[in-house]
Amino acid sequence: MKIIQALFIIALLLIAPAAYACRFWVAVGTDLDREFIVDQLITAKNSLKNLGEIYPDGWSVGFYDRGDEVVIRGDEAASFNAEYDEAVRYIAVLKPEIVMGHLRRASSGCVEGVPNPHPFRITYNGRKWLFGHNGGMRKQILIDLIGEDFLARHPPAVCNQNPPESWIDSELYFLLIMKSVKEFDDDVEQGIRAAINKLYARIEDEDRYLNFFMSDGETVWIFRKGNTLFYRFDPQSRMTVVSSTVPDAEPNDWQEFPEDTLAVIRPQEFPRFSVMK
Structure with a gap:
């Protein structure tokens, strides 16, 4: 197993950094099973915990509690951090309707001693927004598209010591x-x-690593471009799960998330997909 992991890490190093920058997992449903959450995030073959050695720059797990976002973060690899297990088990007992987990493999910005900043937070229009990313892109392109005026009024809240x-x-x-x-x-x-189309106009197709999840506590929006992404939907419980890597040893219940596609996911609803191109 150690040899296989070592070969996997070597293979990753030969790929563009943005292609393996992070991993994320999101579950949405009104009756998320406690054992299921623990299995997906801790015990499954490709759970975030077991991937932590490959994605070592911190972890986070989050959920919403009556509209308020709650995020627990760590700056160590999830594989070796007991606090990760404690956080997952704590959240699993609460059985929230939206749960998310993220592992960071830093490709941009500050790293040392910084708990995983994903998901990022913004309070806007009375709602608490969370956002996590799996990929990478040139910061100058983003800065140009955002504009100096907006950045002056809404500067990044994380890693802003040397912008x-x-x-x-x-x-x-x-x-x-x-x-x-x-x-x-x-x-x-x-x-x-509109934001995706602006990025497509500035970034060549082979350099588009834009996977993200975003939520306001009621809805989850998930987009795929450039990295692997998979989903499963249980029509009986109407639970939707989306993951960068299929956690289970038996992946038969999972489907590939379509490229260039946005999913809109709400508890007790079928996920709705739309192509962004």
Whole structure:
């Protein structure tokens, strides 16, 4: 097993950094089973815990409690951090309707001694927004698209000690999307579409690593471009789970998330997919 993991790490190093920058997992449903959450995030073959050695730059797990976001973070690899297990088991007992987990493999911004900043937070229009990213892009492109005026009024909240070098591209990505949502009178889907189209116009197809999840506590929006992403939907419980890597040893229940596609997911509803191109 150690040899296989070592070969996997070597293979990753030969790939563009943005292609393996992070991993995320999101579950949405009104009756998320405690054992299921623990299995997916701790005990499954490819759980976030077991991937922590490969994605070592911190972890986070989060959920919503009556509209308020709660995020627990660590700056060590999840594989070796008992606090990760404690956080997952704590959340699993609460059985929230939206649960998310994220592992960071830093490709941008500050790293040392910094708990995983994903998911990033913004309070806007009375709602608490969370955003996590799996990928990477040139920060200058994002800065140009956001604009100096907006950045002056809404600077990144994380790793801002030596901007723009210390900024994280993922948080800038979040700011670009939120700016676009505001420009479209809070129409989230139209705002996301406009932001993605702006990025497509500036970034060549082979360099587009744009996977993200975003939530306001009631809805989850998930987009895939450039990295692996999979989903499963249980029609009986109407639970939707989306993951960068299939956690289970038997992946038969999982389907590949379509490229260039946005999913809109709410508890007790079928996920709705729309192509962004």
